[in-house]
Amino acid sequence: MNLDLLFYAAAIPAVILVGLSKGGLGGAFALIGVPLLAMVVPPMQAAAIFLPILLVMDAVALWAWRRHNNRPTLLAMLPGGLLGIAIGWATSAYVSVNVMRLLLGGISVLFATRYFIEAARSSRKAAPLAAPERPVAATLWGTLSGYASFVAHAGGPPFQIYTLPLRLDPLSYTGTSTRFFAIMNAVKVIPYFALGELGSDNLLLSATLLPVALVSTLIGARLVHHLRPALFYPLMYAMVLIAGSKLLYDGITGLG
Template sequence: MNLDLLFYAAAIPAVVLVGLSKGGLGGAFALIGVPLLAMVVPPMQAAAIFLPILLVMDAVALWAWRRHNNRPTLLAILPGGIFGIAIGWATSAYVSVNVMRLLLGGISVLFALRYFIDAARASQRAEPLAAPERPVAATLWGTLSGYASFVAHAGGPPFQIYTLPLRLDPLAYTGTSTRFFAIMNAVKVIPYFALGELGSDNLYLSATLLPVALVSTLIGARLVHHLRPAVFYPLMYGMVLIAGGKLLYDGITGLG
């Protein structure tokens, strides 16, 4: 198959999934984007191609959610997130492509398995009380979120592990999440440029995919009012599990 056709065969579905996530369909669609694209290009290049697209999406999302935020939560988790990006920068400079595939695949598989385990246990749990802000936990999960965000724009699950137990108002939660990841993506521009990942070739590919991203974001915003989470969340996380497993296999065989 022609290389360009192979690239777009993976890139268009990947960008559509990320756009649907930004439109409101949840983090699982976003999590599969980079692993799917990383099947045809190196993981760091896949993440770099997505970054300009995400920055445009963030600008729209910040405007839409400008009136909603939880400032204490944002301030608690943000330092760890920036520290995680720094760790990701250092890791990308010294770790091989196959090791990066292992890390990315492992993150994807673990997050998908966590969803299915939690779903299996949900019926046995009592309704939890809201957790307080915890600076140590915020730093830990913020760091993991920043690292996963740098490597694969997949920082949603660690962010959710810390923030969901806080049981924030849904509007405040969404506004806080929007601000956190908009800041993360803006900070990532510096190390991505330093690593040479935002060159003209990758920026061109980003530009060609931007219309797909914007359309899919609008579609996601429309569909979020009609789709049943009980059907689509297992499907989304199942896709994450498959993509993560493929990356693990590629990384293991590449190192072997």
């Protein structure tokens, strides 16, 4: 394809949005980034261009959040996440991505809406109690996250539906999320190569966008370091609501 201004006019804002998300500002920006790039290149090419960029962003985010992690949560969700990628690979030719977007979008919107309704009704100023770790739920939402990450780069909302009620410290939450999706993206390289999505042309385009990816990821990490829990959690739930709405919109328009 021609490396014209139209491509970079879409690609640079898309990479900035995903970089802010990777830095720790929630998954909604990432959901906007890939469709934005898909306005100027085919959707599968947009996903393929983004995967190497995501790997570099993951490396930067892992360094930025190297001291923060909730090991039990990460270990609880990883098996399901890997299973979800395997299911996505095995069923990639048969499953409707738009139906999956509708399902995840509806669940995410209901989840976030319930939080804001309960927050508005509550007269107490104390933060809600943290939910306990639940291995079965972790496996379920981890599987949905891995599957959605593989087929639609939409693994954030299922991950957040399980982890946000745990009320982890914001830094610990972000570090755990960073590790989970870094592993998911690294594993996705194998099936993406097998499906022929990572050709030299796409890799070259990815390389030209790496400086933007590095800077935007570091900015996102810096912003999260300054967010108090009282602001962090409403922001994360708002991101889930935005992401869910975007998934619903994409699913409806895709089926229509």
